[in-house]
Amino acid sequence: MSSTDYAYLSNYGIYSAMVLFTIAFLAHAAEVAFSVRNVEEKTKFDFARTKRSGDIGTVMMVLGFVFLFAAVILRGASANRVPWGNMYEFSITGALAFTGAYIFGLWKYKIRWLGLPVAISVLLTLGTAITIFYVPSAPLVPALKSTWLVIHVAAAIISGGVFLLANCIAATYLILDRYESTSGRPAWAQKLPSLDVLDQLTYRLVAFVFPLWTFAVIAGAIWAEAAWGRYWGWDPKEVWAFITWVAYAAYLHARVTVGWRGRKAAWLCLFAGSTFLFNYVYINIWGSGKHTYSGL
Amino acid sequence: MSISTELDTRSSLRWLWRQLTSMRTALILLLLLGIASIPGSIFPQRSQNPLKVNDYFKSYPGTAKFLDQLYMFDVYSSPWFSAIYILLFISLIGCVLPRTFEHLKGIGAKPPLTPKNLNRMEFHTETNSGTLDQAETWLKKHRFRIRRDDNSISAEKGFMRETGNLLFHLSLVLILVGVGFGSLFGMKGDAIINVGERFINIPTSYDVMSFGKLQTEKTLSPFSITATDFKATYELTTGAPSDYKLTVNIADPVGSKEVSKIVRVNSPLTFGSTKVYLQANGYSPLVTVRDKSGEVKYQGAVIFLPQDGNLTSIGAIKVPDMEPQVGLIGSFVPTFARNSERGAFSTYPEVLDPRLLVSIWVGDLGLDSGIPQSVYRLDTSDMKRIGLKTLKLNETHNFGEGSITFEGWTPWVNLQIVKDPGKIYALLGAIFAILGLLMSLFTRSRRIWVKENFDKSGVEVAGLAKNSTPGLESEIVSLVKEMRG
Numbered sequence: 042m043s044s045t046d047y048a049y050l051s052n053y054g055i056y057s058a059m060v061l062f063t064i065a066f067l068a069h070a071a072e073v074a075f076s077v078r079n080v081e082e083k084t085k086f087d088f089a090r091t092k093r094s095g096d097i098g099t100v101m102m103v104l105g106f107v108f109l110f111a112a113v114i115l116r117g118a119s120a121n122r123v124p125w126g127n128m129y130e131f132s133i134t135g136a137l138a139f140t141g142a143y144i145f146g147l148w149k150y151k152i153r154w155l156g157l158p159v160a161i162s163v164l165l166t167l168g169t170a171i172t173i174f175y176v177p178s179a180p181l182v183p184a185l186k187s188t189w190l191v192i193h194v195a196a197a198i199i200s201g202g203v204f205l206l207a208n209c210i211a212a213t214y215l216i217l218d219r220y221e222s223t224s225g226r227p228a229w230a231q232k233l234p235s236l237d238v239l240d241q242l243t244y245r246l247v248a249f250v251f252p253l254w255t256f257a258v259i260a261g262a263i264w265a266e267a268a269w270g271r272y273w274g275w276d277p278k279e280v281w282a283f284i285t286w287v288a289y290a291a292y293l294h295a296r297v298t299v300g301w302r303g304r305k306a307a308w309l310c311l312f313a314g315s316t317f318l319f320n321y322v323y324i325n326i327w328g329s330g331k332h333t334y335s336g337l
Numbered sequence: 338m339s340i341s342t343e344l345d346t347r348s349s350l351r352w353l354w355r356q357l358t359s360m361r362t363a364l365i366l367l368l369l370l371g372i373a374s375i376p377g378s379i380f381p382q383r384s385q386n387p388l389k390v391n392d393y394f395k396s397y398p399g400t401a402k403f404l405d406q407l408y409m410f411d412v413y414s415s416p417w418f419s420a421i422y423i424l425l426f427i428s429l430i431g432c433v434l435p436r437t438f439e440h441l442k443g444i445g446a447k448p449p450l451t452p453k454n455l456n457r458m459e460f461h462t463e464t465n466s467g468t469l470d471q472a473e474t475w476l477k478k479h480r481f482r483i484r485r486d487d488n489s490i491s492a493e494k495g496f497m498r499e500t501g502n503l504l505f506h507l508s509l510v511l512i513l514v515g516v517g518f519g520s521l522f523g524m525k526g527d528a529i530i531n532v533g534e535r536f537i538n539i540p541t542s543y544d545v546m547s548f549g550k551l552q553t554e555k556t557l558s559p560f561s562i563t564a565t566d567f568k569a570t571y572e573l574t575t576g577a578p579s580d581y582k583l584t585v586n587i588a589d590p591v592g593s594k595e596v597s598k599i600v601r602v603n604s605p606l607t608f609g610s611t612k613v614y615l616q617a618n619g620y621s622p623l624v625t626v627r628d629k630s631g632e633v634k635y636q637g638a639v640i641f642l643p644q645d646g647n648l649t650s651i652g653a654i655k656v657p658d659m660e661p662q663v664g665l666i667g668s669f670v671p672t673f674a675r676n677s678e679r680g681a682f683s684t685y686p687e688v689l690d691p692r693l694l695v696s697i698w699v700g701d702l703g704l705d706s707g708i709p710q711s712v713y714r715l716d717t718s719d720m721k722r723i724g725l726k727t728l729k730l731n732e733t734h735n736f737g738e739g740s741i742t743f744e745g746w747t748p749w750v751n752l753q754i755v756k757d758p759g760k761i762y763a764l765l766g767a768i769f770a771i772l773g774l775l776m777s778l779f780t781r782s783r784r785i786w787v788k789e790n791f792d793k794s795g796v797e798v799a800g801l802a803k804n805s806t807p808g809l810e811s812e813i814v815s816l817v818k819e820m821r822g
Contacts, residue, residue: 179572179575184602186580189603267603268603270612270755272764291368
């Protein structure tokens with residue numbers, strides 16, 4: 042097969058994965074919607090009734106992950122390199138990492154309740170990637186030709202996936218917290234874990250991935266030293282990577298040494314996560330500096 | 338000074354020190370450093386892109402002047418940024434060093450005494466069987482540090498958590514030391530050389546150079562680099578570069594036997610703590626300028642600066658040795674195309690169908706005015722244009738006062754020479770920081786106490802996990818199970 046064949050196959054993989062994630066999204070939506078029951082004039086959610094729908098959602102999510110994985114690999118094969126050379130490729134790999142983190146969480150922490158928001162986020166990411174960020178598969182510019190591309194970008198993308206997952210959980214915490222402090226937990230959220238568990242889960246994800254993010258930044262510095270003649274130059278991307286690092290460091294300190302729990306910690310986590318997103322979207326597209334390459 | 342004011346000063350100094358070195362201050366300073374670095378990603382920085390700063394000054398002169406007073410174009414070398422940086426540095430040291438000594442003292446020390454009321458602990462159970470010996474065996478097997486008293490055991494595990502934590506913070510200090518050392522004793526410069534030319538590492542060889550505060554030009558390593566070949570490879574369809582390969586002969590020190598090396602974008606040359614990077618490239622057209630009598634007045638490769646991805650390049654040729662003086666503003670087009678909208682431009686970065694476009698000026702070049710001039714620009718204020726010409730390869734144009742011949746071209750490369758003796762400390766700091774982080778985030782620190790009942794019919798077991806990390810409960814359950822037999 043030629044490299045264009047691989048690129049086309051990869052695109053089909055992305056489209057197929059999007060179809061699968063859409064089914065997963067519908068299945069998870071149905072899981073919530075059809076579990077509604079009226080008991081004595083009150084709305085109740087009975088998830089036992091819609092277990093099958095939820096199962097379909099999970100299966101589609103896993104299948105979508107497999108197709109997306111294949112699409113990412115094929116994209117790499119089409120250019121004979123790791124598929125991390127531009128915004129389109131970062132996005133599809135990021136979506137893969139995010140789905141992977143969710144499936145890992147599904148297996149380890151039973152977080153199926155996150156299925157709906159995860160499916161929506163992945164669909165949005167892939168949709169933007171293939172419509173706005175898409176660029177034809179091409180070889181890398183000389184500065185990107187390095188083993189550090191694999192190491193640095195892999196670490197950054199995985200960190201990003203986990204940061205976003207932690208953000209989803211922190212956001213859930215804040216929403217449920219607001220309900221519980223006013224009208225009580227709504228029926229649809231009955232099956233979700235307790236606030237304590239959400240809080241602890243967010244912390245564990247961040248604590249797990251913070252060393253990896255630190256490593257991503259350091260690997261970037263080592264690479265920058267080889268490619269650009271300095272290991273740290275306050276390039277906009279570096280500035281925001283540093284800010285993200287500081288924000289998560291503050292989160293960890295706030296929890297471990299100052300003893301922040303719950304609401305304050307969740308807000309801090311959301312803030313830290315948004316600095317990462319800002320760096321990814323804003324700096325890549327509208328920023329200037331050495332991390333912006335031809336096109337996107 | 339009276340005794341009381343002296344006491345006051347001393348105690349307020351001590352108060353200040355305590356405030357500065359508290360964990361909270363360190364955290365606030367860290368956050369401040371993060372916030373303080375934001376403007377540098379919004380406004381153009383002199384250290385990265387001086388041309389953009391100039392543009393900003395032209396577009397918004399008033400705002401720019403105001404922003405400049407706040408160091409917004411030199412954020413990372415501004416006094417306020419340095420102030421935060423230095424305070425954080427002191428605070429970190431003041432915070433971590435005492436804890437390190439405290440921790441070192443704790444090596445080999447026994448765990449603290451068993452508290453009186455164990456039932457206040459997070460986990461607490463009682464059994465009606467089991468002995469302290471059984472508990473001790475279990476705890477030893479699970480590598481707890483143990484203090485055995487008459488009727489109780491106090492056990493502790495997770496010493497590495499604090500070790501990792503301290504290692505991480507000390508490593509941050511090491512990184513800061515590395516950064517500081519590099520900026521004081523480092524050096525950075527750029528030199529453009531044509532392929533075929535030799536670069537000798539002395540100050541006059543540089544186009545631009547800057548030194549760290551404690552570094553002087555005497556300490557430049559005495560090496561030389563001769564560029565023997567440069568090959569740029571481009572994508573045929575897009576014209577995007579795919580590889581740059583520079584072949585050089587190096588001699589270290591100058592005059593010693595030359596060795597051939599290859600430099601690429603991601604693989605610089607190394608001379609001790611000095612590295613030489615391939616940063617940019619372009620073309621130098623080879624021209625010969627003759628006067629009316631046919632005598633050669635100028636001959637050589639003139640460095641032109643690329644203006645776009647297809648390397649349409651512009652530059653200036655100055656011939657002061659003619660009467661009147663002659664200057665040419667040139668444009669070198671590696672692969673020629675022309676349309677009404679853009680005029681002449683290049684469609685591919687390799688030299689496939691080159692042209693040299695010149696506009697010819699005569700008059701005073703202004704070289705004797707004492708004002709430094711750019712070699713890439715012609716000051717035409719005292720000159721008059723007498724012609725325009727598009728030259729093909731080997732074509733000669735006669736412009737009345739003389740003639741110009743377009744003889745060929747040679748590629749040039751921009752070498753960036755960087756000396757940073759601090760980076761090795763920064764790297765070591767970074768490695769230790771990660772090790773420390775992993776140690777502290779993945780070690781669980783906890784205490785378990787076992788106490789005999791008064792009638793020795795059973796024991797009381799209690800535990801406490803630092804930062805309420807999970808897992809202690811199951812540990813205590815398995816200890817209790819062991820003692821129940």
